[in-house]
Structure formats: C-alpha cells, structure tokens
Amino acid sequence: MRRVVQVIRVLPEKADAYRELHRNVPLPVLDRLRDCHIANYSIHLLGDRLFAYFEYHGDDLAADLAAMADDPATREWWQRTAPCQRPVEEAAPGTWWADMEQVFLME
Amino acid sequence: MRRVVQVIRVLPEKADAYRELHRNVPLPVLDRLRDCHIANYSIHLLGDRLFAYFEYHGDDLAADLAAMADDPATREWWQRTAPCQRPVEEAAPGTWWADMEQVFLME
Numbered sequence: 001m002r003r004v005v006q007v008i009r010v011l012p013e014k015a016d017a018y019r020e021l022h023r024n025v026p027l028p029v030l031d032r033l034r035d036c037h038i039a040n041y042s043i044h045l046l047g048d049r050l051f052a053y054f055e056y057h058g059d060d061l062a063a064d065l066a067a068m069a070d071d072p073a074t075r076e077w078w079q080r081t082a083p084c085q086r087p088v089e090e091a092a093p094g095t096w097w098a099d100m101e102q103v104f105l106m107e
Numbered sequence: 108m109r110r111v112v113q114v115i116r117v118l119p120e121k122a123d124a125y126r127e128l129h130r131n132v133p134l135p136v137l138d139r140l141r142d143c144h145i146a147n148y149s150i151h152l153l154g155d156r157l158f159a160y161f162e163y164h165g166d167d168l169a170a171d172l173a174a175m176a177d178d179p180a181t182r183e184w185w186q187r188t189a190p191c192q193r194p195v196e197e198a199a200p201g202t203w204w205a206d207m208e209q210v211f212l213m214e
Contacts, residue, residue, distance in 0.1 A: 090153050
C-alpha cells in the first residue's frame with residue numbers, strides 16, 4: 001500500500017461550495033475511485049488549503065489515475081470541483097493537485 | 108476510529124533538519140504514540156507546509172494528548188522539532204499544530 005498526499009488551494013469565496021459538493025459526491029465517482037484501487041480517502045481544509053490523503057492498493061498508480069481521468073462521471077465531477085481550486089505556488093507546471101513528500105511514517 | 112489531520116509551517120532553512128530528525132525518531136516516542144492509541148501516522152512536506160495525518164483508536168483524545176505531553180522522551184523530542192516549526196497564520200491563538208476540517212471521506 002502506498003500513501004498519496006496532495007495539496008491544492010481553494011478559492012476563499014468557493015470554500016462553502018466545495019464543502020457542499022463533497023457532502024454528496026456522486027456514487028459513480030466513488031465507484032471509480034474504488035475500482036482504481038483507492039481507499040481511505042479524505043480531504044481536509046484550513047484557510048485556503050485543501051489536503052487530500054488516500055491509500056493506493058494497486059500496482060500502477062499512473063494507469064489508475066489515467067483510468068479515472070477517462071471516466072465520464074469523474075470528468076463531470078471535476079468540472080464542478082475545479083472552479084473552486086487553484087494549484088499551490090509550489091506545484092510543478094501543469095499539475096493540479098501537488099504531491100507532497102512523505103517525511104515520516106509510523107504504521 | 109477518528110482521523111486527526113493537522114498543519115504547521117516549517118521554517119525553510121530547517122526543512123532538511125526536520126527531514127533528518129524524522130529519519131530516526133526515538134523508539135520511546137513511537138512507543139508513547141502507540142500507547143496513546145495513535146496509528147497510521149504520517150507527515151508530509153511541500154514548500155513551507157507540513158501536513159500530519161493519524162488515526163486515533165482510543166476514546167479520550169484530549170487525555171491521550173495530555174499523556175503524550177507528560178512523557179519525558181516526547182517532551183525532549185518536541186524540543187528538537189519545535190525550532191523547525193511555526194504555527195500557520197490560520198491557527199487559533201496558543202495552538203501549535205492546527206486542526207483541519209474534514210470535508211470528504213471515502214472509507
């Protein structure tokens with residue numbers, strides 16, 4: 001299992017909309033996440049930062065992320081969430097959610 | 108089980124020292140964490156932000172956090188890590204690591 005932790009900004013005026021959207025994530029989006037070997041997925045907010053934590057149980061994360069991006073329900077979902085978000089300034093060019101570096105683990 | 112997610116700043120000039128400290132956390136510190144019903148604890152870094160995620164399996168988090176603060180090995184450890192850190196600006200007065208709000212969970 002591999003932990004994936006990512007960060008992104010939320011536009012302050014869109015934080016409430018982002019919360020509201022996530023109270024009722026479409027089931028096909030959740031199904032696709034599970035099909036892509038993702039579990040124990042949570043998103044956390046403070047100020048203008050969103051942190052996402054999930055556990056990846058597959059053996060090809062890039063392929064599974066591509067499969068998510070290829071899913072119509074997921075793409076529609078991202079069209080609703082993306083207007084709330086902006087990459088953090090540390091994000092590599094072209095990335096949306098920015099990967100963080102794991103510096104400590106106690107299992 | 109309750110997920111606890113917190114954020115703090117790392118001083119840029121201390122990020123390497125923070126990484127290095129966490130490559131070799133003293134065993135009594137890890138033992139105390141486990142005794143305090145904490146598991147699956149990881150810390151992640153990007154830019155000047157540290158993001159901590161852990162899972163709490165006890166039934167009195169405040170008491171367990173107090174027990175950690177009462178442990179000599181943990182206090183000594185915090186004396187080494189605290190100079191690397193500063194609270195984020197959104198932190199409530201007097202808090203160190205700032206609690207984040209969970210806005211999404213898929214178990």
